[in-house]
Amino acid sequence: MEPQLSHHVEGAVATVVIRHPAKRNAMTAAMWRALPPLLEGFARDPGVRALVLTGEGGTFCAGADISTLQGSPAQAQTLAMAAEEALAAFPKPTLAAVRGHCVGGGAQLAAACDLRLAEEGALFGVTPARLGIVYPASSTRRLVSLVGPATAKYLLFTAELIDAARALGTGLVDEVLPEGELDKRVAELTRVLVSRSQLTQAAAKEFTDGRTDRDAHWAERADGNPDTVEGVAAFLERRQPRFTWSVAAPGSPSSSGSPSSSGSPSSSGSTSG
Template sequence: MEPQLSHRVAGSVATVVVSHPAKRNAMTAAMWRALPPLLDGLARDPAVRTLVLTGEGATFCAGADISTLQGSPQEAQGLSVAAEEALAAFPKPTLAAVRGHCVGGGAQLAAACDLRLAEEGALFGVTPAKLGIVYPASSTRRLVSLVGPATAKYLLFSGELIGTERALRTGLVDEVLPEGELDKRVAELTRILVSRSQLTQAAAKEFANGRTDRDAHWVEQAAGSSDTSEGVAAFLERRQPRFGWNVPTTR
């Protein structure tokens, strides 16, 4: 099978699958290039309310396919950072569903998602020290924001892999599921996410990611939306709300 990123949309959930089974779903240069435009198209699709990133089979992503990146390490790093930033900027909730190895570029992608769920037995590692690579500043800051400086330094200095117990304890993952239960929990959580207000989610994502210059924008969006009145009415009437605000298709 050729290395590729595949995707499907069902029930307002877009699922992007990293597929390169011959190399434990390592990302080729072409795959890094393909991710930003794929995400942009999904972000503009009003049918999509949340996104799941996962790997084909029993592995999330073992990093970058080094054999395709030998020509220019700087160019390769630029591609991975562009893909990571595109994922972090996706305007709707994103969730990484992790099995097996989540290492190097795979950990970079998982960290760029809003939430991370892992199956027991998954392994996580940030491995630039094994290759003599300077990890990007933006990626380092994102890792520190998730796990704190001490754990980030351990991961970056050593390149060692950690299991799900430590990943959960340090905040690298949000939930750990028994073997065979990950898909069920991902489906359950995404059903919850798509039922909530996109207005709340989009504003909260920007604020949590450090955007402090858009308060007025979100006040304006809230004032022009019926989401608050619908949420209150649904609560009083003991029914599920039908929120109408959508992320703009042009941004």
């Protein structure tokens, strides 16, 4: 199979699948390049309210395709950083569904997601020390924010792999599921995510990611917002709310500040690498 990022949308959830089975879903340069515009399209699609990133088969992502590092390691790292930052800036909830190896660039992508669910047997590693690569400052800060400085140093200094149970204990993973239960739990959790207020989620995402200068921005959007009116009414009427605010809606520019896009991804497809 040609290396590619396949994608589809179902029930307001966009799913992006890393597919490179010959190399345990390692990311090629073309795959790194393809991810930011793919995410931008989903960000601007009001029909998408959450995004899942996963790998084909029994592996999440074994990192970057090392053959792409031989020509220009600096360029390869630049591409990986751009993809990571695009994922971190995605204005809607993101979830990494991890099976098998989540290593190197794969761990970068998982850490850039808002939530991480793993199946028992998953292995995690941050491995630049095996290649003599300087891990980017932004990626290091993101890792520290998840696991703390001591564990981040352990992972970066040793480049050793840790299992899902240890990843859960460090905060790198939010939940660990028994074998065969991951897809069910991902479906359950994304149903919850898409049912909640995107206004709340988008503001909370910025605040928890350190955008403390945006209080006035979000206060302005919250004032008289229909989601607030609907949420209170639903609570008083003892029914499920029907939230409609979207970062992609006219008059509600994306909180990520991305430039305008001419369109969004189709409901299903693939981007070859």
